[in-house]
Structures are given as C-alpha cells and as structure tokens.
Amino acid sequence: MSSFSFDGQPVPLQPGDTILQAAQRAGHEVPHLCWHPEVSSSASCRVCTVRVDGRPAAACTTAAAAGQRVDCHTADLRAQRLHLLQMLFVEGNHFCPGCEKSGHCLLQHQAERAGMTDLHYETLNPERPVDASHPDVLFEPNRCILCQLCVRASDELDGKQVFAIGGHGIGAHLLIDSASGRLGDSALSVEDRAAHICPVGALLPKRVGFAVPIGRRTFDDEETRG
C-alpha cells in the first residue's frame, strides 16, 4: 500500500484522502478548528497548516500523495498555531469564565494544547449585538470565529442555507437568511445539525448551559480539576 510520511512515521493512503483524513485515521492528531468529518472542508482557520515537502499547506484540503513528507508538530508550526489562536481570541470576546461552552469548546481546547498562557496582541473589543430572537437557539457573534461550520451544515446536511459569511476584512461576519437578519425569523430549527455544530460558544441551544459538571466536560481530563 502507498504511504506518505507524517512527522517521520509512515501513514497509509486511501484514494481521495486529504492529509488530515489519512493522518487522523492512522491515529495522529492534527490540530484543527474549522474541519468537521460531517461536512466539506473550508480551510478558513489555518490551524491545521502543515509543511508538505517543506511548503505550508492546509492539511484539511491538501490531497495526500505517496511519498510526501509532511511535518505537523514542529517548533515553527507550533509557534504559528499559537499566534493564530491568540489572534482569534483577541478578535472576539472570549471570556471563558462566563461562557457556557467552556470545557466543550474546540477553540479553548486547541489553545490549551498549544500552551497559550497570554493573548500577546491587543484586544479588539468587538461590539456586535447578541441575537436572542430565536426561541431555542442563541447567537453570540462576539464569539464567532467564522469557521463556517454552521454555514456548511445548513447547506449540506439540513438543506436550508440559513447562514452565510458577509462583509470584508475584519468586518466579515455571519449572515442569517431572514428578512430581518435575525435568527428568530430564519428557517433554523433547534433540530437542525447547524444548530449544534458550532465548535465554540457562538451558536448555543438555549436553556442547557452549565449542565455538565466540571471534570466531565468534553475536553476535561483527569488533570483538569484535581
């Protein structure tokens, strides 16, 4: 069977594999945020950036090929990942101590794994109004990392196209398809996959916060709380 090398270890290939898919199947962890096995890839977060034969590439969209040399856990890629995560933290209002997603949040988990202790950059203090208009789903745009998972889940899994990304540069934001632009007037239902796929605390089902004891949340481990 053909294979490529991932951090020096041989990883077997299947036809159509991306680097991320093949590496994960072989048991390697590739840090990522905007990738999800149920929907297509978008390569927007860049956290899965690896070096393929020396050149940077997003592991979630780059086809794996026999004989490739892929480096993932190197010092320079670790430093780059840390800075990407710090940029996402200062771009939004990530006050984990009051966020219902804490302990279940992929952004927080990746930051912990990257050894992030400080924000490094200046905080941007966005002031986007919370949208609580939907009876069952809350949208807190100041935590949205524009991963587009809700966009893709709504398009590809729910067949609804409730979400899109609009605006430019730092003004880019999540758009909601309704006349008012508010979630409550959209076709979103809490049964939709899009209502649950958000990797952070931006789109949250209402009335279920803080339900899991600390120590037993998704990303808690035995070291999280003594």
Next chain:
Amino acid sequence: MNTDTSAPRKLRVATVSLAGCFGCHMSFLDIDERLFELIEHITFDRSPLTDIKTVGPCDIGLIEGGLCNAENVEVLRAFRANCRVLVAVGACAITGGLPALRNHLDVGDMLQAVYGTVPDDPELPLPLNKVHPIHEVVRIDHSLPGCPPPADAFWQLLQDLIAGREPALNKGLIRYD
C-alpha cells in the same frame, strides 16, 4: 544585623489586585500548608497580605485584575518599575476578564444608572472608558491563565522562579475558566 550569608537571599514578592475580585489571591493561598515551605524562600513586599503601602524593589510582582481606573494604571506602572519579573495572574489581568463585558456600554451611562448622582470627589480614581488587560500598558514576563489559576499553577510558577528556571506550566495547569 543579619550576618548569616550562608542561606540564599529570599526573593521579594509583591502582589496586588487591580480590577480583580481577590479570587486569584485566594487561589494562591489554596497552596495551603505549602505556604510554610514557600515562606522559607520568599518574603512579601506590598501585598493585600501585608501592611506595606508602596511597592519597593522586588524580584517578582504578581498582578491580579485588569485595568478599570486611573489608579490601577498608576499602581501597575509602579509594579513594572520595581519588579524584575512581572506576572499577569488570572483571566482579568490577561484578557480584561468578565469585567471587560462592560466595554460595550458607555461608562457615563453606567455610573448614572447605578448611582443617579455620580460621585465626583477627586479622591476617587476616574474609571477608564474601557477595561484593559495589563499587557496593553506594560511589558509582562509571564502569565498564569485561569479564573482563577489553579493553586498548583502558582506553586509551579514560584518553584520555577525560585530555582532560576524559565517558568513552564505542566499540562492541566493551563485553563481559562
């Protein structure tokens, strides 16, 4: 007069709570009986735990809380000027923390809503327009994340600094909530 030169000099540690809740100090005290061991190696300068009014030359400064008023900024600058190593302790010092949720509100409207007649004695420090993390005003050497950081994170940091090592938090001691 202290003529004993055999014991290594104790490190001088100052601590302060700016726009903090004192919870980081409480978590520091959660090292419990290890405080007795610690006090063999450090001595406290200005701190809510001592009666010293102004910060003097120190080895380590531990800063809890972000910046919410003019006095916070003055005290932070004094700590930076006096401390060889300055440590941002807790979510508020590092990110502004939950107090920074006021940043999308007008500070004048808030004071009006709470007080009716806003206190205006010059004794009182004026609030800043927004709450800021401390790295936006002075250089920070190390950070202990968490709201509050676990007691073991304080222990680890101080052990590393006392031993002259670059502080490193073990897995499990980095948390943000």
